Amino acid sequence: MEMVPLKLVTIVAEPVLEEQLTTELKRLGARGYTVTETRGEGSRGIRASELPGESIRIETVVSAEVADRLLAHVAKQYFPNYAVIAYVSTVEVVRGEKYV
């Protein structure tokens, strides 16, 4: 199995941001993403939607460079006012060249 080491960026955010976030991450270089509906609790306790506690988790497999760009963008644009958490890990991807 030829595997390519890439970055898996995970962003948990308010549902209202889904469209914006996915549009922006494609613009910043991601080739795809996966969205899961979740619920959670954080330190800020912002309950910004009608039905409290719901969030979305966006995961995207990208190159290290794109990962940096994404995280910098999220930190600057969304951290100040929105309930968001973002982290990155390294994964080995099958046919990973597709996602670079």
Place this chain on the structure above:
Amino acid sequence: MEMVPLKLVTIVAEPVLEEQLTTELKRLGARGYTVTETRGEGSRGIRASELPGESIRIETVVSAEVADRLLAHVAKQYFPNYAVIAYVSTVEVVRGEKYV
């Protein structure tokens, strides 16, 4: 991007345990968590709810020390009798100092 290396603890468990688990992990030092509804199959095949196969996945980003505490607690309290799996990995977190 200043990133902080932290631990991502993942616990997949029976839905009935959600409230207990989240209460306990906050008590043990987690600053937040994200819950996803999943389904699955394991080696024990305990089907403890009316609708079989459903589980919840709880993810929490914590310091290494808190991660140890959480996993020890889960292993002691839940492994003997419940359908549970728990694992931990390292992630780089944006503004990670918030979660310590």
Place this chain on the structure above:
Amino acid sequence: MEMVPLKLVTIVAEPVLEEQLTTELKRLGARGYTVTETRGEGSRGIRASELPGESIRIETVVSAEVADRLLAHVAKQYFPNYAVIAYVSTVEVVRGEKYV
């Protein structure tokens, strides 16, 4: 906490493949798996189901050897014609000997 380093294999695929994939990964040595319903967008943009954009994410904690087998199987069997992404990372698992 005695932790065992194992592989966490993640496969995001078209929902129609769920039954096949889970059957096959048990045959190839996985002791369990967790399935989450997700939605996503990829490079191929195959929209193979009535309701477009839905996928499933299958996660399974396995030994390195089984991980290799799984990924090779997915690459050969599903990559050519299906919307699939697969990657692997290392996780420390509580009572990990159970999953080998």
Place this chain on the structure above:
Amino acid sequence: MGEILRQNLLSPVALAFALGVVTKLIRSEFSLPKDIYTALSVYLLFALGLKGGVELAHAGAAAIAWPAAATLLLGCITPLTAYATLRRLGKFSIADSAGIAAHYGSVSAVTYIAAQTFVKGMGAEPEGYMPTLLTLLESPGIHIALAIGAMKTAAPDRDTRSVLHEVLTGRTMVLLVGGLVIGLLMGEKNWQSIAPFYDSKGAVFKGALTLFILEMGIVAGSRLGDLKKVGPFLLGFGIFMPIVHGALGAWLGTLAGLSVGGATMLGAMAASASYIAAPPAVRITLPEANPTYYLTASLAITFPFNILFGIPIYFQVARWLHG
């Protein structure tokens, strides 16, 4: 009896249940989405509560006193008989015995509805305040059985009070009690305006019931494979315990002054085993109790037995008791 049984087995409720079971037997993937299943149960419980409240406003407090006492008595007796039977005769562990007893000490709302549909079809109109009795029977049995379990096993370090709180504030109690109070308060005219939607005589109720029972059949069918795991004793228990409790319920109901229809329904309630409120409560307070035992007994044995055969039996018993 044969004719009554035949009629019951050809009722939409029994046939829908059978279809659900067959769905699983042919290994079909089909089932109702979980949220739809929840919504149907919300609707059915709320409808029961509302109608019960309206009827309660008509009945005097005096009329309901004896039936209520009989019901509470059943709530205390049935978990004990179930526990003793399992522990003494069945040689089950304390946790398993208490866990199963919690289910049989409580009540299944769908069995209640099936019994109501049945006795009405038989022309034996039950008392209007039956939903109040349903509410009374919901939780005492669970508490008693869990208390036995807690006393006799090492006390778990979980907060049992939070579990009791969950039972008392669960979906079933909120909708039944809440519906009762709303029904009591809103008055006949307001009830008339919403009755076509909520009345158990109406089209929506009967339609929702068949769909719900269809899914119950699927859920029960998916546990049929576990029948061989639970052993012959539990199989017998799942059939004979309901007959004993059902006869007891019909008898106490008759003593308390209930009509044939009402006594049948009280019998069915006593005979039924909870599968919504009890399982999570037991799972949390008695972790060592094997869920396969209590879920299989409750869902795959007693529920089908009551729906298909038990209710007509309790009806016969009630008729016989009424002379």
Place this chain on the structure above:
Amino acid sequence: MGEILRQNLLSPVALAFALGVVTKLIRSEFSLPKDIYTALSVYLLFALGLKGGVELAHAGAAAIAWPAAATLLLGCITPLTAYATLRRLGKFSIADSAGIAAHYGSVSAVTYIAAQTFVKGMGAEPEGYMPTLLTLLESPGIHIALAIGAMKTAAPDRDTRSVLHEVLTGRTMVLLVGGLVIGLLMGEKNWQSIAPFYDSKGAVFKGALTLFILEMGIVAGSRLGDLKKVGPFLLGFGIFMPIVHGALGAWLGTLAGLSVGGATMLGAMAASASYIAAPPAVRITLPEANPTYYLTASLAITFPFNILFGIPIYFQVARWLHG
């Protein structure tokens, strides 16, 4: 007034709402699945639109001209009064003031339905074309308030046009406007064939409404804890602003020629605060606005106030204005 109030508080709508709130007060976990909540709102909105379209076909364009003008006027005035009150008297930040104003400048469809149910129960049949007015009041107030916010704060680098697009093509607009057009086109005979399902007089509508309101009570109840976070000014605002807007709406409606029922409903619409369309639009365009403020005011203060007390008040005002 006392009797009217009593009647309203004992209506199924008010009681279902109260049950929802109580559900949260006793810290129950119960709530309707989200998808069911969505489905109920889809049904209610579509039903409103369809019926409104059928009635619109009957009414001439002339008949609706003045009421429509009054409605649009309300859509322009109410966000401004709300903004000015919050900014000047309440000393709220620009973003918070504009964010809250966007909610009060728009309209809550459930409040609309509750008002309709109320005036019909009072025998004051409203004009059939009221859903058209509901549609007209939905978005102008949001746009005006967000425009104020955008002008007065640093322009965000998000695409405001896409937000406006979302408001205009959201669930509420699609179903109301779509329903109106279908109702207009399909003709009386087709309407008759589906009316038992969609007509607000019918069983399905009233049943769906109570279940929806029950969940609204749960949602509102889950925000009660935030009441102490928002401070006394917003608490007062959430009650007195509706009264002012409600009286204004009833007055403009009366001037425009609406009946007592119609004027009451226009008052309730003006008095109500949006909680479906406005929150996401405000969240995206005014990130600094605190969601706790606008959601608590809209859901936990103004909505209950209108449902329980406001509507009977606007009705009295409308009656008094009609002499």
Place this chain on the structure above:
Amino acid sequence: MGEILRQNLLSPVALAFALGVVTKLIRSEFSLPKDIYTALSVYLLFALGLKGGVELAHAGAAAIAWPAAATLLLGCITPLTAYATLRRLGKFSIADSAGIAAHYGSVSAVTYIAAQTFVKGMGAEPEGYMPTLLTLLESPGIHIALAIGAMKTAAPDRDTRSVLHEVLTGRTMVLLVGGLVIGLLMGEKNWQSIAPFYDSKGAVFKGALTLFILEMGIVAGSRLGDLKKVGPFLLGFGIFMPIVHGALGAWLGTLAGLSVGGATMLGAMAASASYIAAPPAVRITLPEANPTYYLTASLAITFPFNILFGIPIYFQVARWLHG
């Protein structure tokens, strides 16, 4: 014909579909939750089955023999004509041709319901046992087309038997066949008690149908963008193949003794393309077949064509064939 067409285009079904398409054209985010969509289809299919079973009990086995034979014949012919047309004239690959043919050889239950609603509106009451024919047409076409595909391409190493099992035990078959059997068994009196909920003449059925069709419009609308990807041949195929199959169905139905209404419905069934059972079966057994082709043809071309224009055409054909 013009008047019939106009009537059809202004029917609630056609208008709800159009609203769904428009929803997508204005790029609205609105759609029904998936579980609600599923629940609506479960209800509609079960309702069809139940009513069909009740009617089947009335009809003799003799009455249905010839129509059943005609239906099975259509199930064998239509996948072959579709395959041949696509492969020979359209120069599609074997996998693509077989994949699309599997869809056109099966049947769309919603098109069936739309045809039923249409002919009843036209006063041409169809035979009561039509749901039985729907059941018969569901799977043969899929099996035949997949068999062609399997024979002519390298046999995949997947278990084709498990795919056939899935088609035969899918939601559609369970609910239709299960409903038929229940309807057959339960008898007229039981049917009457649930008929207001399930009967296609009733309010619930018609309301559920419009909501379901609204979502179908959204699903079809979301595939409109793919129309330019599939090329002009498939576009023409998606319109002319249904006309050919529809005329064939109406003709065979007439020969088999069906009334104008029944022959129209058999025509619509033959003309329709499956989009629930066929897609997953094709996706698994013929991975190289392009889903964009078969889903766009079935959902975005043939389904709208049949709903809006096809059904009135087959009705005219059936009337003409009946002299």
